[in-house]
Amino acid sequence: MIQDVTLSAKPRGVHLVHHELLAGVDLPFEANGVLHALLLHTSAGLCLTENASPEVRLDLDTWFKDAVPDGWPAFRHTLEGPDDMPAHVVSILAGVSVMLPVRRGRVTLGTWQGVTLVEPRDHASARTVRLTFLRADG
């Protein structure tokens, strides 16, 4: 199974995209393995975090904004706006790649885990994720 999925444009913040990402994905029947998802961008992140409380996502966004402030005077790459260079830093901190264990044809994470988009741009476009299913041995 190989597939590209487009996530709709989101406002700045941290967004649970688990269902949007996986809804149309057809994993092989009863297969075990790992589904790899790579965000094809350098100004946003894709990671696993809490899937329940929206407050957690708000707080994550708050922490990222504080740790990598918009318009930080030491940044030189400012042509695309004060939120551009912070987005590149946050992309690295959050990561762009998740590996999702698959058991009997279904993604199986921890109870509280969900695939999450970290969107640090003020005016982001849609984001593309490249999926590859890797079958487990035996």
Place this chain on the structure above:
Amino acid sequence: MIQDVTLSAKPRGVHLVHHELLAGVDLPFEANGVLHALLLHTSAGLCLTENASPEVRLDLDTWFKDAVPDGWPAFRHTLEGPDDMPAHVVSILAGVSVMLPVRRGRVTLGTWQGVTLVEPRDHASARTVRLTFLRADG
């Protein structure tokens, strides 16, 4: 090879769990590939770091506590205590997923690398890790 491994509850800090994680794991005889390990939690991290000096692990813990302070006033998700929201941030920064190259049936990392649990909760429970072995091509 697919398997869940439970790591015993640890005090807050950074812990080398390489042997605890891999001791009971039976990789296919002489196989090459990658062993994927996913921590099934959103309030701790699993990553690779120095396997020798306990000072490095103490210093990592010190840096995380300074970068994401307990009870940071801007956090709203405080119901589960002052160490809860920091743990969600640290989980993202450290990551929850490691990919371990396997050669001829054995995990082979760099000389100084070991699988490490970052435990940012004051009173953590046991932690579960989901393992999947992916065989290399050819």
Place this chain on the structure above:
Amino acid sequence: MIQDVTLSAKPRGVHLVHHELLAGVDLPFEANGVLHALLLHTSAGLCLTENASPEVRLDLDTWFKDAVPDGWPAFRHTLEGPDDMPAHVVSILAGVSVMLPVRRGRVTLGTWQGVTLVEPRDHASARTVRLTFLRADG
């Protein structure tokens, strides 16, 4: 396909190593899957970031130096110099592992993504990366 690649010693900073890493790699003809690359070190990082602007790489280095300062007084592991412990922290923040989707025998990332070495040591040696190709299902 399994292979170790040595990256030449680099000055401190953030370096695009995409071509240096992949130039000599022979992926299976027309294969789909994921190429896993693991940096076998705990004092540097391997990640994906912007492949175009050198300013982005300078700014990333500036941010890391500010977030994890050399000679930070709270660090105890100082025997190998003021840049040693920061390098261990930055290694975790940037990560040491990248998963590169492969389609029809070629690595395919986003337009602006490139494999990047984060080198936080003042006097680093060559760095080794362990590559494993995992074939996609079907």
